[in-house]
Amino acid sequence: MLLDLKGKKILVTGIANNRSIAWGIAQQLHAAGAELGITYLPDAKGRFESKVKELTSPLNPSLFLPLDVQDSRQIEEVFNSVEKEWGQLDGLVHCLAFAGKEELVGDYSATTPEGFARALEISAYSLAPLCKHGKNLFSQGAGVVTLTYLGAERAIPNYNVMGVAKAALEASVRYLSAELGPEKEVRVNAISAGPIRTLASSAIGGILEMIHNVEEKAPLRRTVTQTEVGNTAAFLLSDLSSGISGQTIYVDSGYCINGM
Numbered sequence: 024m025l026l027d028l029k030g031k032k033i034l035v036t037g038i039a040n041n042r043s044i045a046w047g048i049a050q051q052l053h054a055a056g057a058e059l060g061i062t063y064l065p066d067a068k069g070r071f072e073s074k075v076k077e078l079t080s081p082l083n084p085s086l087f088l089p090l091d092v093q094d095s096r097q098i099e100e101v102f103n104s105v106e107k108e109w110g111q112l113d114g115l116v117h118c119l120a121f122a123g124k125e126e127l128v129g130d131y132s133a134t135t136p137e138g139f140a141r142a143l144e145i146s147a148y149s150l151a152p153l154c155k156h157g158k159n160l161f162s163q164g165a166g167v168v169t170l171t172y173l174g175a176e177r178a179i180p181n182y183n184v185m186g187v188a189k190a191a192l193e194a195s196v197r198y199l200s201a202e203l204g205p206e207k208e209v210r211v212n213a214i215s216a217g218p219i220r221t222l223a224s225s226a227i228g229g230i231l232e233m234i235h236n237v238e239e240k241a242p243l244r245r246t247v248t249q250t251e252v253g254n255t256a257a258f259l260l261s262d263l264s265s266g267i268s269g270q271t272i273y274v275d276s277g278y279c280i281n282g283m
């Protein structure tokens with residue numbers, strides 16, 4: 024069987040610019056034949072909207088919607104639009120995270136309660152309400168994919184509260200997988216990607232050292248590309264991965280196998 028997403032309707036969140044992992048994912052889903060819905064984080068001046076619209080228009084998305092996951096009304100409106108336009112949902116890509124820059128450098132114990140709550144709400148909790156609203160729309164065998172990082176299970180310098188958020192996200196993947204699997208075999212999985220230079224990762228203190236470290240020590244002696252992550256997302260949203268749910272799949276040039 025070849026990878027084929029023709030006829031599948033997939034909602035992709037988290038495109039900020041052409042470096043975004045979600046952009047790599049959207050391109051690969053489109054190449055495999057999927058029909059896309061794209062969401063963007065709205066700002067007062069509408070700059071993100073026009074940037075993301077221009078970037079994604081070659082993929083001809085049939086839905087283009089604002090989504091701030093901290094706004095429950097916007098979440099509801101996104102899924103109302105999905106229902107109206109598509110009537111069903113075959114795939115959901117959750118590719119977003121946020122923590123204040125000050126929380127991503129120095130000591131973890133310095134994390135403020137506000138910073139902790141915001142990072143956990145946006146980066147981990149948000150997957151739950153998206154799945155809740157998607158529940159009635161998911162088709163038989165639909166897939167949900169989210170993005171995580173090794174900092175969920177190892178103490179990576181400066182990753183701090185985002186590591187705690189990713190640990191919560193990976194646990195959420197297991198709980199949502201258990202919840203959504205029985206009725207319609209909806210599968211929920213995470214991709215643990217190696218470090219890639221993006222807007223979000225530039226906020227992490229020492230991201231370039233993290234990348235150099237992977238280039239020196241990973242079995243493949245390089246870090247990964249957005250396209251490689253996109254290919255794995257396409258696989259996880261296709262029928263080829265029909266037996267896989269609740270997993271964290273590493274797309275990191277093999278770095279996570281290293282003892283040190």
Ligand code: NDP
Binds near residue numbers: 036170
């Ligand atoms: P990007 O900055 O390109 O993507 C992060 C996205 O999250 C942006 O589109 C951002 O919008 C969006 N976002 C932030 N807050 C909200 C919110 N409240 N509601 C909706 N969207 C929001 O960075 P990446 O591509 O690196 O990040 C994508 C995912 O990949 C994240 O979960 C990240 O943790 C994960 N990841 C990244 C790795 C890396 O090295 N880059 C490695 C492993 C995992 P905007 O920019 O408009 O604010």
